[in-house]
Amino acid sequence: MIEFHAPAADAPELALSPLHRAAMLTLQHLVETGPIGLTPNYAMKRYFVTWAAEAFQWPGYLPEDLYAINKVLNEHDFPPLYALHDLLLSAKLVRRRKGHLHITKFGKDLLAHPGSLWIALAQHLLLASGHDDMLDVEWVSVLSAVNVEAHEGVSQTDFCRRLMGVEEGDYHLRSLIYVHVLRPLCWLGLLHDAGESRSERFFTKTALWPVALTFEDQPPLPPVTRH
Structure with missing residues (x-):
């Protein structure tokens, strides 16, 4: 039997997760700055992608890595952000409304409980996401x-x-x-x-x-x- 445990809110080990850091920063941005604008195709607008690239400092996807192959950044040019967007939606931490991405009450609750946020991200990323038909992951x-x-x-x-x-x-x-x-x-x-x-x-x-x-x-x- 395998059990998942929510790390303590101040657990230094949480800093090892770039996904958790990016989720925290995105949810904080939604609370402090307001809803994130979306394109007609429901992608995050460039201003937020640009901000996220600098704020996340995601290993392997640092701003210099991204701008080495893109003059401007759209959401699909920053794969971790693209995955995070989908993950936040599937975990019901955010919702789309009137051309913007809004934080939900559940998202605000988990923002205040970082360990529980990590558990929610892990469960949806590993257990709820789809996989290629050639790879059945147990x-x-x-x-x-x-x-x-x-x-x-x-x-x-x-x-x-x-x-x-x-x-x-x-x-x-x-x-x-x-x-x-x-x-x-x-x-x-x-x-x-x-x-x-x-x-x-x-x-x-x-x-x-x-x-x-x-x-x-x-x-x-x-x-x-x-x-």
Whole structure:
């Protein structure tokens, strides 16, 4: 059995989650500045995307990274913001009304309780989001496997082979596992991508992992030796 736990509101481990930080900043912006304007296609308007890129400081999507390939930023040019927008809607933390994005009462409540906000984000990102038809994710099994495989660190290649039986040359399935399994866990702050390049991804569990997750049906894992 796996249990999710809400970290304490002042838990320093929450800072390891770029998704949690971005959600907090977005909800605070809605409270302090007001509704966010939307385009006719329901995307966040450029002024907010520009602000978010600077405010979030999202690893791998820093402003200099984004502007290196875009002269101006639209929501789809900033993938984490695009995902966050959908996540906030699905978790009912925000709603669309009259061409703007508004914070809900539930969103205001969770803004005051950061640990509970992290739980809501985790549940909707991992359990309520859709997946590619070729990748059926059973999160109980996946998280149990990650708990063991990433205890001392695991490469993407080894993880894909051990968990899904995916060979190194099957780039499509490797990409799906990264997008739907490994990247969400990194965005939640549960895993850290210590690889030096996209072709050499190496994942380790973060300090947030034992704070937020317990595995009652697994024996205790040995202490991790760091060199």
